Amino acid sequence: MMTTALKQRSLLGLKDLDAAEIESILDRAAYWEGQAEKLTPVLQGKFVANMFFENSTRTRFSFEMAEKRLGAEVMNFAAAASSVEKGESIYDTVRTLESMGIDAGVIRLKPIGMLAEIASKVKVPLINAGDGNNEHPTQALLDLFTMRKHFGHLKGLSVSIIGDILHSRVARSNLWALRKLGADVKFCAPAEMQAPELDAPYISMDEAVKADVVMMLRVQLERHATGMMKSAALYRESYGLTVERAERMQSNAIIMHPAPVNRDVEIDSDLVEHEKSRIFPQMANGVPIRMAVMERAMS
Known part of the structure; x- marks a missing residue:
C-alpha cells in the first residue's frame, strides 16, 4: 500500500x-x-x-x-x-x-x-x-495550463512543436500529455534534430505556423556544429519564428517557448513580448x- x-x-x-x-x-x-x-x-x-x-x-x-x-x-x-x-x-x-x-x-x-x-x-x-x-513533466503541465487558459480546452487543438526535438524533454512530455487530452501534435525540425522513435508527423515550417499553438524550442547550436545548423542566422532563416512568419499565424493562435530564449535565433526578439506570446505568462x-x-x- x-x-x-x-x-x-x-x-x-x-x-x-x-x-x-x-x-x-x-x-x-x-x-x-x-x-x-x-x-x-x-x-x-x-x-x-x-x-x-x-x-x-x-x-x-x-x-x-x-x-x-x-x-x-x-x-x-x-x-x-x-x-x-x-x-x-x-x-x-x-x-x-x-x-x-x-x-x-x-x-x-x-x-x-x-x-x-x-x-x-x-x-x-x-x-x-x-x-x-x-x-x-512540470514544464509540460504549465504549457497545458497556459493553453487551456487561453483556449478554454485542449481537445482538438493543433500544436506545432518546432526545433531540436531530438534533445528535447519538453517536446516528449508535451507530446504524451497533449495527446492524452485530445490535442493534435505535429513536429517541425531539420533532419539532424528529429527523433524518429517518437510517433508524431513532421511538417514544414510553413505548415507549422498555421497551428493554434506554435511552440518554439531552445536550440543549442553547440550541439550541431555541422550542416545547415552551424550558424544562428541559418537556423533562424530556416526554422526560426520570424516576424514575417508570425504574421501568417491564425488570429487567435499563441506563441510559446519553455525559455531561456535565444533571441533572434529560434524566435525574433520582437516576438518575445508580442501580444500573441505567452512566454512570460508561461513562467x-x-x-x-x-x-x-x-x-x-x-x-
Missing part, C-alpha cells in the same frame, strides 16, 4: 499518467492561481529538498517559490558546489537527504533512466524537474502548477 501511495504522490513523468490525473493537477493549479493570499501554509512543517544535479536557475526558483508559498521548509542542493564533485553518486546524495528526514525531493539530473531507479529505492516522493532528454503559470504538484506530493 505504501509504495502505491508513494508512486501516486511522485511525479516522474507524464508518459504513464492518465488524462484524469493530468486534468486534476491542472484544476488544482487553477485553484492556487485564484488565491489572493501569496502564502497559504498547507505544507507547514514539511521539508523539501531541491536537488539540482544539472543547472537551471529558472526551474529551481519556480519550484522554490511554489514550495515557500505553501509554507514548506526548503533546502536547496546545487551539485556544482557539492560532494557529487568528489565522486559521490547521485543515488547516495538522495539517500543521504532522505535519511536526514526530507518529506519530498525535487530532482533534476542528466543521466536518463536513473530517476526511475532512484525512485524505486527511496521512500519519499520524488518530483522530476527534468531528466536528460527524457521528460520535463508565471509554472508557480501554481508546481504548487499543485508539491501539494500532491506532500499532503
